[in-house]
Amino acid sequence: MISEIKKSGPIPFSDYMARCLYHPELGYYARPEAVTVSKEGDFITSVSVGPLFGKLLALRLHRFWLANGSPPSFSILELGAHDGSLACDLLAAASQIDPAFSKALSYLISEPLPSRRALLQSTLSDKARIISHPAEARYDIGALVANEVLDALPVPLLLFSQQQWHEVLVTVTDGKLDWDSRPTNPSSAGLPDLTLSQDYPEGYLTEGPPALHHFLSPLSECFEKALFLWVDYGLDAASLYHPARSAGTLRCFHKHRSNVHPLDRPGEQDLTADVNFSAVEQAASQLGLQAHPILNQSRYLTHCAKDWLLSQPSPKEISQFQTLTHPSQFGNRFYALELTKGEVLRAFP
Numbered sequence: 001m002i003s004e005i006k007k008s009g010p011i012p013f014s015d016y017m018a019r020c021l022y023h024p025e026l027g028y029y030a031r032p033e034a035v036t037v038s039k040e041g042d043f044i045t046s047v048s049v050g051p052l053f054g055k056l057l058a059l060r061l062h063r064f065w066l067a068n069g070s071p072p073s074f075s076i077l078e079l080g081a082h083d084g085s086l087a088c089d090l091l092a093a094a095s096q097i098d099p100a101f102s103k104a105l106s107y108l109i110s111e112p113l114p115s116r117r118a119l120l121q122s123t124l125s126d127k128a129r130i131i132s133h134p135a136e137a138r139y140d141i142g143a144l145v146a147n148e149v150l151d152a153l154p155v156p157l158l159l160f161s162q163q164q165w166h167e168v169l170v171t172v173t174d175g176k177l178d179w180d181s182r183p184t185n186p187s188s189a190g191l192p193d194l195t196l197s198q199d200y201p202e203g204y205l206t207e208g209p210p211a212l213h214h215f216l217s218p219l220s221e222c223f224e225k226a227l228f229l230w231v232d233y234g235l236d237a238a239s240l241y242h243p244a245r246s247a248g249t250l251r252c253f254h255k256h257r258s259n260v261h262p263l264d265r266p267g268e269q270d271l272t273a274d275v276n277f278s279a280v281e282q283a284a285s286q287l288g289l290q291a292h293p294i295l296n297q298s299r300y301l302t303h304c305a306k307d308w309l310l311s312q313p314s315p316k317e318i319s320q321f322q323t324l325t326h327p328s329q330f331g332n333r334f335y336a337l338e339l340t341k342g343e344v345l346r347a348f349p
């Protein structure tokens, strides 16, 4: 990367983030042998807490399937499937919940990285079809599931200095990666109007939204009728761009420690930013999808868990439920956003 930048000049931070995470050989997510998402790796997710997360999502999807006439074919498209754990948990739970539901299911994973596709194919074998782009999926009815994917989309980094917004760039100085910037127009950088009227302090740093239209557009075409379920950490635009949030939300994760040094260890640490849920809702509605009220993970999973809670769950599952819903763990910082497409009965709560 250093030699490329030396040759072609500074690159926008979003390009840098894309290369760090998704370079086909050296990217953080492209190396299946690297231990990243797990207790032994850099960070854990709701999926790594245990199989209960997949079971609760299976219960949610089962309700949606029933409400829409128990169609004989129902496709689940997962994004960011990582090592396939959520797929296994969800499919195993579906067969326990209702054999007819399980029989109707076909499971797809859209994974742009070839190395990860190969890993998923060998782990999941015939349990799932692995595709490289959502354009390969065309179904009548189904659901999309994505846990902690939106926070991993490359974002532009923006700086307010001398009464002017700047796009942050990555350059090379004395052979090392370094920061640079150039003036930008806040709306062309994807910042909402509220950033025009606020009185931001000198040095205020924030992230613009990722390329959401480009990301969501092919996904919106996968189904005629669907439920889209996004679970992630994030904020609405007013909170994200509050003048007091002066350092933005971009963070790096390495061995369960978070830091704010994105130019360190390119490709060896995770880079992530809070999801701007307002921007996701806006992009979705421009694509004809309907956004439903967002709930924190605690409330969302508690609604999904209604029947399961009455079924005398094991102490192990109760402990997973506590981790997933406790406000100091995954309960309050994570949110679930449901979108629907077409004439469907959402059946929630």
Ligand SMILES: C[S@@+](CC[C@H](N)C(=O)[O-])C[C@H]1O[C@@H](n2cnc3c(N)ncnc32)[C@H](O)[C@@H]1O
Pocket (backbone or CB within 6 Å): 029, 037, 045, 046, 047, 048, 079, 080, 081, 082, 110, 111, 112, 113, 146, 147, 148, 149, 152, 153
């Ligand atoms: C933080 S990991 C989430 C892992 C897993 N879902 C979990 O909850 O444990 C983010 C994942 O999103 C994937 N991702 C990012 N952009 C994607 C895209 N356009 N399509 C599919 N997956 C994507 C990354 O490759 C990475 O595996």
